[in-house]
Amino acid sequence: MVLTPAQFLAKGxxxxxxxxxxxxxxxxxxxxxxxxxxxxxxxxxxFVKHWHFTxxxxxxxxxxxxxxxxxxxxxxxxxxxxxxxxxPDAVRTLNRALSVAGKHQLLQxxxxxxxxxxxxxxxWNWILGQxxxxxxxxxxxxxxxxxxxxQNEDCRWVFYDTTKARTRRWCNDRVxxxxxxxxxxxxxxxx
Numbered sequence: 001m002v003l004t005p006a007q008f009l010a011k012g013x014x015x016x017x018x019x020x021x022x023x024x025x026x027x028x029x030x031x032x033x034x035x036x037x038x039x040x041x042x043x044x045x046x047f048v049k050h051w052h053f054t055x056x057x058x059x060x061x062x063x064x065x066x067x068x069x070x071x072x073x074x075x076x077x078x079x080x081x082x083x084x085x086x087x088p089d090a091v092r093t094l095n096r097a098l099s100v101a102g103k104h105q106l107l108q109x110x111x112x113x114x115x116x117x118x119x120x121x122x123x124w125n126w127i128l129g130q131x132x133x134x135x136x137x138x139x140x141x142x143x144x145x146x147x148x149x150x151q152n153e154d155c156r157w158v159f160y161d162t163t164k165a166r167t168r169r170w171c172n173d174r175v176x177x178x179x180x181x182x183x184x185x186x187x188x189x190x191x
Contacts, residue, residue, distance in 0.1 A: 008043070008046040008047075008050070011027070012024065012157065012159070012171065012172075013046070013047070013050070014046075014050045014051075016159070016160050017134040017135070017138065018047070018051045018053075018130060018131040018134045019073055019131050019132070019134045019135035019138070020134075020158055020159070020160065021047055021050075021051070022047075022066065022069065022070050022073060022131050023070060023073045023074050023077060023158045024157055024158055025037040025038050025043065025047070025066075025070060026038075026070060026074070027157070028154055028155055028156050028157075029154070029155075030152055030154050030155050030175055030176055030179055031154055032153075032154035038063050038066055038067060038070075039063075044061060048127065051130070051131075053122075053126070053127045053130065054122045055124075055127070056122065056123040056124060059123060059124060061124065062124050062128075065097075065124070065128060066128065068093060069093060069094075069097050069128055069131065069132060071093075072089070072090040072093035072094060073090075073094075073135055074158070075087060075089075075090050076090045076094075076135070077147055077149060077158050078149065080144045080145075080147045081147065081148060081149050086139075094132045094135065094136060097128045097129055097131070097132035098129055098132045098133060098136065099129070100119050100125055100126055100128075100129035101119065101120045101121070102117050102118055102119040102120050103117070103118055103120070104116070104117055104118070105118050145166065146160050146161045146162070146166060147159075147160060147161075148160070148161045148168060148169075150169075150170050150171040150172075150176050151169045151170055151176070151180065152170060152171075152176035152179060152180055155170075155171060155176050157171035157172075157176075159171050
């Protein structure tokens with residue numbers, strides 16, 4: 001399947017942060033069939049472009065490193081949803097990805113000065129680092145209780161619940177939510 005920009009966004013990518021897109025690059029349709037978008041060359045350019053990264057020309061995509069980070073991110077999300085601490089192994093994986101050489105610089109932006117971390121080189125390590133950083137910022141600056149995993153067991157989509165009451169259960173109420181309601185209605189009528 002060749003992905004288009006509209007499909008990339010319609011699937012739910014590009015809404016929250018790079019870390020979430022990476023976690024959801026391993027996608028289950030709502031029937032339990034798995035797609036690994038890291039195997040599909042049409043997904044990566046949208047991910048890179050949408051988050052304003054620059055893919056290094058001529059350097060092969062380190063899929064194994066991205067899968068390792070993705071696994072650590074998914075494991076961390078599962079721990080957050082369960083109200084547990086993130087495992088030391090996941091923290092080590094995140095720290096390896098965050099270990100990018102760079103320097104802090106004072107930069108002028110319109111009418112204000114700002115300190116920014118500037119990487120020495122852009123490339124796949126930088127993209128991994130920025131993806132891990134987006135998750136680290138969630139852990140340190142946002143409400144981790146809003147990280148949810150779709151309750152449709154055949155979906156597993158990770159999302160950030162922005163509802164006021166934090167009651168969202170499914171990635172998409174019209175798809176996964178409706179399917180769950182139909183399953184429960186059928187189970188009640190069968191008994």
